Amino acid sequence: MATVAHLDFERAIAEVEEQIDSLRGLARERGLDVSTELRSLERKLHGLKQDTFRNLSPIERVQVARHPRRPYTLDYVEMIFTDWVELHGDRQFRDDASIVAGWARLGGETVMLIGQQKGRDMKENLRRNFGMPHPEGYRKALRFMKLAEKFGRPVVTLIDTPGAYPGIGAEERGQAEAIARNLREMSALKVPTVAVVIGEGGSGGALAIGVADRVLMLENSVYSVISPEGCAAILWKDGAQRDKAARAMKMTAEDLSELAVIDDIIPEPAGGAHSDWEATGARLKEVLQKHLAELGAMETDALLQARLDKFMGMGQWRTGR
Known part of the structure; x- marks a missing residue:
């Protein structure tokens, strides 16, 4: 490193x-x-x-979540998974390198691992589109989720994106439809699913691989409907108000745990994940194995019902006037 x-x-x-x-x-x-x-x-x-x-303040946690030396998906592949076999393409348009997917072993269990991948330098970031998937990336992810379902293997997703790519080409190829389809299909997968926000969890770009039985966050990751800069620009016409926006948005792991949006917080070493990759990886592996073991013990019908109850129980509902 x-x-x-x-x-x-x-x-x-x-x-x-x-x-x-x-x-x-x-x-x-x-x-x-x-x-x-x-x-x-x-x-x-x-x-x-x-x-x-x-x-740390919420905006400082955003900075840590975006740290250029923070471990990315493929770094965790090297640290805590074995027998990685990467799979490619959506069989419709192309292979989107901002999402990586493949078979891997976690301990002794075979899982389908899917994650968003950023680059370490400009050349790699251009290839990975700065971790912002196109619709073909989400269709690629769904293709391999369904493959995991076919073989009865759990799905693990690692979320780290500023958001889905908003370019004209992506919209023309059905970005909104691809995200919406993933939300629907993930909600009904007949295998255990665990999603982990390892850095930035940006808007629908994160949610498209985040509808899971267990949603976890690393301690200094963030998860929100929009970036604090974008929120500040919309509400106060001033991106410099990002600190105010970050506080109001409740985007930290602690906030989201209190709101019951996520199921567990994975502690990071003192100094953040970027200061000690090995310790972070060891903690992530331990928590993943714990949740997969719990989910693996459930019957399919109970698993699906618990997933439905989990998401239907979020927020506050009011009927009538």
Whole structure:
């Protein structure tokens, strides 16, 4: 993993990390014993990370969710899945690289893994369309969900997108229809489904692979109908009001857990997922296995009824005037 870039509120953390690196370099060059000083700095670093990430504002969590060094879907494939066999194409138009899908093993269980994938540099982002799927991406995802259903295997989706691609070509090829069809079909899949928001969960672009028996979020991920910048531009005609918008939108994992929109929050290491990929992956694997085991023990009819009850129970309903 490359050197981690730092956000504005991580500057104090970055300074201590630089001190630790300098001290280790000096010890190597001169053969000095700096273990006591290192322990002191490492304790200070851990405390700074704990304090900083315990008190993040909603807009700061948005920044963490978008961090360029945050693990993406294919990073988790390497860390916690085995026997990955990627599958391609929607058999209608083309293969959309912003969605990756394929068979994989999680522990000893074969699952269909589907996830949104961003790029690490401009060339890769152009190929992945910055993680914004076209309709063929959603049709590709649905094709492999139905394949998993055919073979009786659970479906795991990893959500990380600013939203579905809003370009003219995508609209001409049926973006809204593709999303709507996925919502309908996912609600009726006869196999266990688990969706995890690992970064950004943007609008219908996220929901199109997010109608699942269990919807989980990493601690510093976000899930909302629109970006805070977009919301601020619409409501206050000023994108700079994004902090106000992020607070009002209740888009953090904690907010959505309180609203019963999600089922579980996966804790991230102190410093966020981008600071420790391995620990984040280990926690994600543990939680996925737990939920898949619980769902796998349910009969199909009970599974479908519980899924229906889950989504019908969201929000507040009022009839009459």
